[in-house]
Amino acid sequence: MDKVNYHKTQNQEISLIDANYQTFAFQRHYHLDFHIGLITNGQQKFHYQGASYQVGAGQIVVMPPDELHDGHSLLDSGYQVKVFSVDPQWLSDLAELKRPGNTISFNQLIVHDSSVFKPLAQLHHSLAEDNLSQLAKDCLPYEGFNQLFTRYGALGQKTAIPLGQQSVNTLKEYLMANLDQPVRLEQLSELCQLSPTQFQRHFKAKVGLTPYAWLSRLRLEQGMKLLKSGVGGTEVAHQIGFYDQAHFSKAFKATYGVSPSQIS
Template identity: 30%
Template sequence: MTELAGESIHFWQTPPLTGVELLSARYIEQRFVPHVHDGFVIGMIVDGAQRYRYRGADHLAPRGTLVLINPDEVHTGSKGHDQGWLYRAFYPQNTRLDSLMQELEISTCATHAFSETLYRDPDLVAGFYRLHRLLENGGEALEQQTLWREMMLTLFARHAKLRLPGDAGREPVAIAWAKELLLTHLAAPPSLEALAEAVHLSPFHFARCFRKATGLPPHAWLMQQRIARARALLREGCVPVQVATQLGFADQSHLSRQFKKVYGVGPRAYRDAGAQSPVARGR
């Protein structure tokens, strides 16, 4: 993180999403001269406000708005608030976007997909913010790659002028095979792209079919299996820290948060209650 005169800039990529550059910044006195990007800019104003000129018009993007810039279109940028603006953005390279278009089976050129630049779409902003934080804080490739595709599909479906794919099929054999692979790799699951390749589907198509078949995206389904296995291990007397390590949770607190969301009680309390039960004492 680079800091100067109250400003901060963090620019990075995460291996599961190679080809998507990421920026988290606080700008106060920064002024961007007229310039272009060779790929899309998908930005969120987290706080403050930004002024920018795009397509011959001036725009003010306040907190909670989504800013979309098409490739090769001239734009500027400066503060629209005394305290500047807090900003998070995705810069997907064209090869990454082209790959996604192929998965979506969209043959139309997406270069000028968005006719507007400023969107007030709270659900979409919240989803992209969650994704950006996930990519910043690290996490399993399965979740990162799945959420990226889900958010891009939502963006295209709501605001782009593109023909989108129809409903996902069922693909029962592929889904059953994928479940087996996930169950045998609870602690270190494959990425979405590796999983889809193993069952001979595109990542996007696989993710949609999996959700249709199970009601959950692959990473959420995997978490439910981990929690169920954690419950069984706790009932056998395993301590939470060992359970967390064995099942691939980030740490014991991660296990505790996820376990409580399902069972309403923490893993230690669950284990202790089981140890005090008549069945447990009779072992």
């Protein structure tokens, strides 16, 4: 049976997922944050950048933001996972990036290292509890993620994915500022100085999704962030461009396996 719990933490840049996935399968999607998943039981299978991967208990999956992937249980019995959703800027601050344009990355997609797994599992448990002092909850994430970054982190330059006369990131910034608006294909193609046909073809080739599917995911990812920050479901629906809460709730549950009201 599928069971998913989302938790906020005292740090707005870090949230938690504690899940048992059995039948629920993630279609191709991306996140706005780093998702660091600790497999605690069972096995998961996923596709990423044209390759297929399997992960099991004791392994960590470090999925960067904006990267397409899917995921489902390899076994009928399902798999259990504890996930940290971490704002990229928070990790950048942890790495103390000095130069403009630098970005944090990790040199392994799958980490099998008990000396990193165990502290992160304990951190996940601690952040979900209410019996820690405020200072402990503030400090523990830095300690927990520092070891992961020290061993497997890397620094690099943020690379822009060109799209006509703009980049995918420029397009993302434009859409984030207009999520509540009825975006037209002509607007996006003009922004990139491409014809609508060229824009659709180039976008799918560069990103791996249609513009409509990519925007739909962007809206839901932003919706998740707003829910975690305490904004009510009806207001979230309006802010990200859904006509009403019913349509938003249906799309949200199909994407994340839970209803908006279950995000705490």
